[in-house]
Amino acid sequence: MPNGVTNVLNECFCLVEDPFDPKVDPHKKFSFSDRKASLSRSLDIFNIAELEYYFIKIGMFKDAVDQVANFLLGSGFNVASNNPPTFLIEAPTGAGRSSLASYIAYQVKKHSGGKSALQTVPVGTEDEAKLAFSIKKLLEMHVKHENLSDCETVFVTYPDTLILGPNGPDMSFLSTIFQQLSTCMVGAPPLLLIIEEITYERMGWLSNLYKMLAPLNVILIFLTNDVRVRKQYEKLRSNGDLTGCRVRLGKLDEQAAVDFFVQRLDSFRREKCDETKRNVFPFDPKVFTQAFKDEEKHGGEGEQEKAASRAIGVKLLLNLFRQAFNLKLLELNQYFIESAGKHPKPELKLEELLITWDYFNNAYQNVIRAAAIKKDY
Amino acid sequence: MPQRYLPKVTLLILWLLFSCATVICAGESKTGNLIILSGGHNDEHWRESDKYGVSGLEGYFALGSISLVARSATGAPIEVEVWSRGIAYVGFFELTPLVDLFAGVQSSKDIQDLLVPLGAKTDLLGMPSSDRDKLEYLLGQKKLSQDANLTWKRRVAYAQMKALNLTTFEQLRTLYERQLEFAERAWDKQIEPEAMLALYGLDLPPHQNPPTHEKLLSYFIETLKRNKLLMPLLRTKIQNPSSASKMVGYVLHVPQNSLKKTSGQILVGANGLEPEMLEINLEVEREVSIFRPWSTTKFLSAILTPTITGIVGTLLGAIIGYLGFLAQQKYNRASEAERKFEEKKIENSVRIRKFFTGEYANYQGFETEEDERENVSSIRKSLIQQGIYAILPINEINDLNSICDSNRRFPKRGARLLALRGLLERRFRELVT
Numbered sequence: 001m002p003n004g005v006t007n008v009l010n011e012c013f014c015l016v017e018d019p020f021d022p023k024v025d026p027h028k029k030f031s032f033s034d035r036k037a038s039l040s041r042s043l044d045i046f047n048i049a050e051l052e053y054y055f056i057k058i059g060m061f062k063d064a065v066d067q068v069a070n071f072l073l074g075s076g077f078n079v080a081s082n083n084p085p086t087f088l089i090e091a092p093t094g095a096g097r098s099s100l101a102s103y104i105a106y107q108v109k110k111h112s113g114g115k116s117a118l119q120t121v122p123v124g125t126e127d128e129a130k131l132a133f134s135i136k137k138l139l140e141m142h143v144k145h146e147n148l149s150d151c152e153t154v155f156v157t158y159p160d161t162l163i164l165g166p167n168g169p170d171m172s173f174l175s176t177i178f179q180q181l182s183t184c185m186v187g188a189p190p191l192l193l194i195i196e197e198i199t200y201e202r203m204g205w206l207s208n209l210y211k212m213l214a215p216l217n218v219i220l221i222f223l224t225n226d227v228r229v230r231k232q233y234e235k236l237r238s239n240g241d242l243t244g245c246r247v248r249l250g251k252l253d254e255q256a257a258v259d260f261f262v263q264r265l266d267s268f269r270r271e272k273c274d275e276t277k278r279n280v281f282p283f284d285p286k287v288f289t290q291a292f293k294d295e296e297k298h299g300g301e302g303e304q305e306k307a308a309s310r311a312i313g314v315k316l317l318l319n320l321f322r323q324a325f326n327l328k329l330l331e332l333n334q335y336f337i338e339s340a341g342k343h344p345k346p347e348l349k350l351e352e353l354l355i356t357w358d359y360f361n362n363a364y365q366n367v368i369r370a371a372a373i374k375k376d377y
Numbered sequence: 378m379p380q381r382y383l384p385k386v387t388l389l390i391l392w393l394l395f396s397c398a399t400v401i402c403a404g405e406s407k408t409g410n411l412i413i414l415s416g417g418h419n420d421e422h423w424r425e426s427d428k429y430g431v432s433g434l435e436g437y438f439a440l441g442s443i444s445l446v447a448r449s450a451t452g453a454p455i456e457v458e459v460w461s462r463g464i465a466y467v468g469f470f471e472l473t474p475l476v477d478l479f480a481g482v483q484s485s486k487d488i489q490d491l492l493v494p495l496g497a498k499t500d501l502l503g504m505p506s507s508d509r510d511k512l513e514y515l516l517g518q519k520k521l522s523q524d525a526n527l528t529w530k531r532r533v534a535y536a537q538m539k540a541l542n543l544t545t546f547e548q549l550r551t552l553y554e555r556q557l558e559f560a561e562r563a564w565d566k567q568i569e570p571e572a573m574l575a576l577y578g579l580d581l582p583p584h585q586n587p588p589t590h591e592k593l594l595s596y597f598i599e600t601l602k603r604n605k606l607l608m609p610l611l612r613t614k615i616q617n618p619s620s621a622s623k624m625v626g627y628v629l630h631v632p633q634n635s636l637k638k639t640s641g642q643i644l645v646g647a648n649g650l651e652p653e654m655l656e657i658n659l660e661v662e663r664e665v666s667i668f669r670p671w672s673t674t675k676f677l678s679a680i681l682t683p684t685i686t687g688i689v690g691t692l693l694g695a696i697i698g699y700l701g702f703l704a705q706q707k708y709n710r711a712s713e714a715e716r717k718f719e720e721k722k723i724e725n726s727v728r729i730r731k732f733f734t735g736e737y738a739n740y741q742g743f744e745t746e747e748d749e750r751e752n753v754s755s756i757r758k759s760l761i762q763q764g765i766y767a768i769l770p771i772n773e774i775n776d777l778n779s780i781c782d783s784n785r786r787f788p789k790r791g792a793r794l795l796a797l798r799g800l801l802e803r804r805f806r807e808l809v810t
Contacts (some may be wrong), residue, residue: 199764203736228755231739 086244251311454614463641
């Protein structure tokens with residue numbers, strides 16, 4: 001970050017770092033750049049535990065975290081007993097489900113003594129056998145990493161050439177592999193797999209994968225955005241076909257968004273700064289009202305008609321606010337550059353520091369443009 | 378008798394026999410050779426506006442007359458009866474009763490000598506009174522009424538004097554001459570109410586403007602009714618043929634709204650022989666007004682002509698046929714849709730049953746209204762993705778979409794899911810359980 005912008009952050013907003021894309025956190029002595037972490041992407045808490053501090057637990061995030069904690073305490077999950085739970089995260093994309101999945105995996109790792117591996121299995125087709133084959137490959141890596149020599153013979157016995165047929169992987173071979181692995185993987189460090197994502201058509205995989213992989217101490221974290229998958233999961237859980245915990249994430253409403261950014265900014269406040277600017281919130285409150293206003297709907301029966309509010313995913317919110325913030329920073333930096341030689345040094349009023357809706361309009365256009373470019377490519 | 382006269386006598390006898398037979402045969406016809414009839418209305422057309430109001434009786438009135446004449450003189454008067462058949466409300470009245478009564482009379486003294494002969498005068502001595510009173514007295518004395526012919530004449534004369542309020546024979550003579558003149562002129566033209574009023578010595582009713590034909594007729598008929606001169610059966614007598622016929626008038630009353638066309642006969646019989654018949658035909662032309670919708674209007678009349686009736690009937694038939702065609706098409710479409718639905722249901726029965734026995738149960742429980750909406754929405758999504766939605770008939774699809782519409786309100790929690798359940802279980806009853 002240019003030196004001028006750092007000065008702006010310090011002097012105008014009492015911040016030590018860009019709260020949206022910091023390079024380092026001097027309070028925690030954590031270098032984002034060195035650890036190849038970023039607050040502008042999903043938080044890899046499983047691998048970088050320090051990121052847990054920046055995982056803001058408000059609203060539905062807090063509820064989900066509490067649910068998982070309570071479940072792990074009460075589930076009796078024991079690595080040695082090979083009764084791994086499953087997790088279902090019901091959330092739309094961009095709502096922070098990947099970060100939550102990583103957080104859950106991290107909690108499970110802590111619960112199981114700190115030894116486990118996490119992999120994300122993206123589901124590209126409706127072919128369950130292909131997914132099972134991908135999982136088999138990950139298991140192979142896990143077995144090799146954990147030096148489970150007994151299990152390695154299973155993979156040698158059933159090479160890929162045997163499994164892969166003209167019509168794709170043969171599910172029966174894969175099932176056999178998994179069955180044979182169950183004996184050698186008792187007590188092995190758990191492998192956590194994030195299955196992204198389970199759709200309605202793939203609902204049947206919930207129980208199939210659990211049956212195949214639970215004996216291997218594989219902990220499945222299912223991601224879904226379909227209410228029906230959640231209901232099926234609950235039915236399987238109530239029938240005893242699987243054990244697990246399901247959590248739900250949604251988009252942030254206006255108040256949740258305000259709380260989120262307040263906490264995010266507080267993470268990067270300077271310890272010492274002007275009292276008037278200590279708690280400066282750079283965003284004009286009207287920005288939140290305008291951003292969350294749903295002009296197509298009206299709410300409030302029996303009362304004065306008011307526009308209904310909508311919810312926005314945390315990913316999009318971060319993107320928009322980050323862009324607007326950066327625009328303001330550049331503007332303020334330019335102002336400081338221009339007024340560098342002036343005496344006395346001109347002071348900016350609080351109103352002049354606020355990021356107004358105009359900045360968001362431009363930011364929104366940039367986001368739309370970027371999405372269009374990405375779509376074209 | 379010498380034999381040379383025998384053929385002549387035979388011929389004479391034969392001629393006498395033939396003559397008698399001819400007379401007898403001729404005498405056996407309807408009224409014999411006694412009466413000649415003329416006059417009467419064969420055909421009458423009225424318009425609805427021609428109705429006359431007489432003493433509160435609304436309707437149509439026709440005035441007509443019949444002339445009665447004897448072909449040959451007879452010693453005793455011929456009894457004539459006039460009545461009607463087939464037509465109701467016919468009243469007869471004598472216009473010229475004195476004609477044929479005072480044949481050859483020149484003065485009132487002649488009338489007096491005729492009606493009150495010498496013998497009768499002696500009886501009336503000491504009882505001076507008007508001529509009318511004398512006739513009344515004489516008619517009441519049986520021993521003075523031996524002559525039936527004379528009695529008849531006195532009766533007719535007295536009736537006339539009483540009806541027209543005449544007191545002297547002079548007045549009677551004047552009336553007789555008026556009637557005679559009337560009867561002689563009756564051959565020339567139709568009888569008018571003014572002439573009949575004059576005949577009866579009635580003045581025209583008081584009017585500032587000249588009275589209309591209807592008012593005169595009404596006044597005349599009222600006068601006849603008041604004086605009891607209008608009779609359903611008229612009896613009169615004819616004695617001598619003369620150039621002046623005896624006039625009998627008749628009034629036909631047709632009630633306004635009950636008849637449009639009627640026909641009948643007026644019968645004239647004499648001495649009990651088969652009567653002569655006069656055909657009477659009456660037709661009322663209804664006036665139509667386009668501004669009277671509940672009565673027969675010009676519009677309806679135009680429509681009910683054969684041509685327009687045919688056109689309208691054809692149009693109505695076409696419209697009814699087309700509507701029937703549309704209904705049939707609708708029924709066929711519904712039947713076809715139902716048949717296709719049943720076929721597709723059978724084809725996809727395994728998949729449908731799998732849905733209802735597996736996943737469907739996941740969406741039955743709910744705690745909040747949002748949960749219920751979620752369940753309904755999930756069912757709909759699953760139906761679409763499973764291809765069950767496409768099987769449903771279009772009307773059920775519309776109902777399903779309406780149930781799943783979040784903007785639609787339901788009276789209480791659970792009603793939405795219940796409605797959806799009802800629809801699905803109605804259509805897939807055998808596959809749900």
